[in-house]
Amino acid sequence: MLAKITQSKTLHWLGRQLSNSEDPRAFFDPLTAAMNPMWVQQYTPARVERITAETADTKTFELRPANRWGGFKAGQHLNIRIDIQGVRRTRTFSLSSSPALWESRGLITLTIKRLPGGLVTNWLHDDLKAGDVIGLTEAFGDFLIPVEKKPVLFIAGGSGITPILSQLETMALGNYPEPVTLLYYVRTPNDVIGKEKLAALAARHPDFSLDVITTHESSTPRYLNDHDLDSIPNLAAREIYLCGPKGLMDLATEKLRQRDIKAEQLHSTFFAPPAPAQISSSDIGGQVTFSASNLSVDSIGDANLLEMAEAAGLTPQHGCRMGICHQCTCTKTSGTVVNRLTGQVSGPGSESVQLCISIPQGPVALDI
Amino acid sequence: MNTLNEQQLNELQKDLDTIRDEVLADLGERDANHIRSMVRLHRKLEIGGRVLMPFGFIPPVFLAATASLGLAKILENMEIGHNVMHGQYDWMNDPSLNSQTYEWDTACSSESWRRTHNFEHHTYTNVIGKDRDYGYAVLRLSNDEPWRPRHTFQILNYAALSILFQWGVALHELEAEKLSHGKSHLKEKRPFLKLAAKKAGRQAFKDYVFFPVLTLPVAPIVLAGNAVANLIRNLWSSTVIFCGHFTQDAETFTEEQAEGESKGHWYLRQLTGSSNFTGGKWLHIMSGHLSFQIEHHVFPDLPAHRYPEISEKVQKVCQKHGIHYNTGSFGKQYGTVLKRILRHSLPERITRRPAVA
Numbered sequence: 001m002l003a004k005i006t007q008s009k010t011l012h013w014l015g016r017q018l019s020n021s022e023d024p025r026a027f028f029d030p031l032t033a034a035m036n037p038m039w040v041q042q043y044t045p046a047r048v049e050r051i052t053a054e055t056a057d058t059k060t061f062e063l064r065p066a067n068r069w070g071g072f073k074a075g076q077h078l079n080i081r082i083d084i085q086g087v088r089r090t091r092t093f094s095l096s097s098s099p100a101l102w103e104s105r106g107l108i109t110l111t112i113k114r115l116p117g118g119l120v121t122n123w124l125h126d127d128l129k130a131g132d133v134i135g136l137t138e139a140f141g142d143f144l145i146p147v148e149k150k151p152v153l154f155i156a157g158g159s160g161i162t163p164i165l166s167q168l169e170t171m172a173l174g175n176y177p178e179p180v181t182l183l184y185y186v187r188t189p190n191d192v193i194g195k196e197k198l199a200a201l202a203a204r205h206p207d208f209s210l211d212v213i214t215t216h217e218s219s220t221p222r223y224l225n226d227h228d229l230d231s232i233p234n235l236a237a238r239e240i241y242l243c244g245p246k247g248l249m250d251l252a253t254e255k256l257r258q259r260d261i262k263a264e265q266l267h268s269t270f271f272a273p274p275a276p277a278q279i280s281s282s283d284i285g286g287q288v289t290f291s292a293s294n295l296s297v298d299s300i301g302d303a304n305l306l307e308m309a310e311a312a313g314l315t316p317q318h319g320c321r322m323g324i325c326h327q328c329t330c331t332k333t334s335g336t337v338v339n340r341l342t343g344q345v346s347g348p349g350s351e352s353v354q355l356c357i358s359i360p361q362g363p364v365a366l367d368i
Numbered sequence: 369m370n371t372l373n374e375q376q377l378n379e380l381q382k383d384l385d386t387i388r389d390e391v392l393a394d395l396g397e398r399d400a401n402h403i404r405s406m407v408r409l410h411r412k413l414e415i416g417g418r419v420l421m422p423f424g425f426i427p428p429v430f431l432a433a434t435a436s437l438g439l440a441k442i443l444e445n446m447e448i449g450h451n452v453m454h455g456q457y458d459w460m461n462d463p464s465l466n467s468q469t470y471e472w473d474t475a476c477s478s479e480s481w482r483r484t485h486n487f488e489h490h491t492y493t494n495v496i497g498k499d500r501d502y503g504y505a506v507l508r509l510s511n512d513e514p515w516r517p518r519h520t521f522q523i524l525n526y527a528a529l530s531i532l533f534q535w536g537v538a539l540h541e542l543e544a545e546k547l548s549h550g551k552s553h554l555k556e557k558r559p560f561l562k563l564a565a566k567k568a569g570r571q572a573f574k575d576y577v578f579f580p581v582l583t584l585p586v587a588p589i590v591l592a593g594n595a596v597a598n599l600i601r602n603l604w605s606s607t608v609i610f611c612g613h614f615t616q617d618a619e620t621f622t623e624e625q626a627e628g629e630s631k632g633h634w635y636l637r638q639l640t641g642s643s644n645f646t647g648g649k650w651l652h653i654m655s656g657h658l659s660f661q662i663e664h665h666v667f668p669d670l671p672a673h674r675y676p677e678i679s680e681k682v683q684k685v686c687q688k689h690g691i692h693y694n695t696g697s698f699g700k701q702y703g704t705v706l707k708r709i710l711r712h713s714l715p716e717r718i719t720r721r722p723a724v725a
Binding site: 023087 | 389392396400407415454460461462468482570578
């Protein structure tokens with residue numbers, strides 16, 4: 001064992017010396033990717049096996065990740081990595097299939113809704129074809145079904161159903177012994193995702209009750225109300241899982257608190273896509289977090305990120321202070337920034353930004 | 369230096385910014401494909417060179433192996449490493465092509481290079497006293513620097529610098545000339561020295577220890593081949609760089625000229641301090657497009673393979689503002705470099721020519 005570790009450490013060291021890269025695998029990837037994209041080592045490649053339509057704006061993508069992918073637990077998500085117009089984009093999506101499908105057949109599914117104006121979701125819907133290869137990270141997230149068997153309530157809205165589909169299927173396969181209820185809010189009956197799967201589960205498992213609530217079928221929207229919660233038997237004893245748009249999550253959390261549901265019983269996962277950024281002077285500024293230094297500062301948009309970091313006492317590497325030398329380029333881990341030179345707005349995910357010409361647009365986190 | 373008034377400088381800035389904006393708006397798959405195909409070509413050349421080298425006891429194979437490895441090092445240093453480290457491909461969001469993490473196949477560490485080259489040289493281009501790339505503190509290339517007897521045989525220094533170019537670049541940040549004048553102390557340079565030793569050690573280990581030892585019965589051949597490959601790269605990159613800044617008409621500037629300058633003035637300094645040479649597609653690629661040194665200095669962070677198309681627009685802007693666009697064949701430009709080195713070997717009273725540069 002020890003020999004193995006030393007050996008791999010030595011090999012890794014040797015790889016670094018020879019390839020000039022912290023990740024020696026990067027040396028061969030450009031060649032192997034051209035021969036067979038499934039041989040790439042820097043991330044897990046996954047081949048698109050099949051794409052099926054769930055609703056008018058939602059599709060399920062069946063993927064076959066390379067064997068070495070580590071698997072997942074029901075309710076987790078992963079990042080996909082794709083190149084659009086030469087730019088690498090990373091986005092997070094929930095796994096909608098059960099881990100059993102991965103274990104038995106090496107397949108996983110992502111169920112993805114097309115967002116209005118969304119760069120990545122629209123690309124996935126319009127340009128990704130069966131046979132293509134995309135990149136994946138390992139799965140992560142702690143939106144997990146209870147280890148200790150307890151009654152469960154799922155509250156889902158729209159495409160927030162996707163991790164819950166995986167959880168329900170997993171519970172059904174394991175013959176979950178407690179009652180499980182799903183309150184599923186959709187705009188119209190046409191917007192139900194996983195319709196057949198849900199119906200089949202409800203038909204086969206008497207302990208699973210399904211309540212699909214349409215919110216936009218009458219002139220006034222019908223959102224989650226007290227009656228919905230009051231009708232759940234033994235609500236106080238349940239583990240509750242929330243996934244959906246922010247409005248639904250806030251409303252449900254508020255009403256559950258009023259019913260003295262403890263915070264430990266409540267599990268939620270974020271599912272609000274960032275709104276497409278607009279360029280206007282009014283929405284500039286926001287809290288900037290320097291995560292590596294554990295510092296946060298507020299900004300009103302009158303200073304660039306480099307000036308703000310320095311005002312906060314940090315000394316990030318920098319050079320010309322006019323966007324030429326890229327000495328100050330660092331990784332923004334979340335939030336959007338505006339490029340002062342071009343007026344261009346960055347994406348919301350992780351990417352490189354030049355501190356000296358970037359202005360925050362809303363909350364921003366930087367890896368310095 | 370050409371004198372443009374403030375209004376003309378503003379207009380120059382606007383004209384060049386327009387070119388820059390057009391390219392930025394158009395960046396995409398074409399640029400990603402270019403750099404990725406260059407990376408693939410580099411991998412093929414390097415793997416080819418390393419695999420062939422042990423069979424170098426057959427003379428034609430030795431030639432092929434050293435050429436392959438030498439070309440690999442040139443391509444990686446010039447078209448890939450140098451350009452990636454300028455941030456030309458940061459927009460791709462690909463960690464293997466990121467300016468801050470890329471480490472290239474030469475003795476100089478990327479970190480040191482980004483300080484001395486991307487910042488110092490590109491900000492203070494050809495400002496005597498601030499741009500240490502001007503003559504590398506070894507050569508006297510303009511009359512701004514007083515002549516000393518040691519300059520007499522500087523052509524030999526030039527030859528030595530070219531042959532050992534990667535080591536010269538690696539030690540550039542040491543500022544040896546300041547150390548010897550007592551203007552700085554070795555102690556301050558300790559962090560740099562540590563970094564430099566690590567990187568230089570890695571390079572020497574790879575080419576002069578690991579691969580020779582791996583192929584032990586033919587180790588001397590592999591060692592020699594690797595050394596020749598490094599030499600080819602050193603001579604070529606040094607020549608390209610000298611042609612970019614030390615030609616006859618490449619201008620120099622004083623610190624006062626560059627103090628508190630506007631963006632337009634900075635642009636003007638880049639335009640007149642740099643020089644191009646003409647040639648075919650592969651000559652440009654193998655020089656990392658530094659054959660378009662003028663365009664590179666004006667737009668150091670635009671993908672270099674765009675410089676040929678940008679060049680036509682830059683030339684029009686130069687014409688409009690009456691700025692000399694310094695270009696010529698490779699041979700002609702290199703000839704003026706040699707002349708410049710030789711001429712400044714001697715004091716002006718001997719060369720008896722007016723101070724041109």
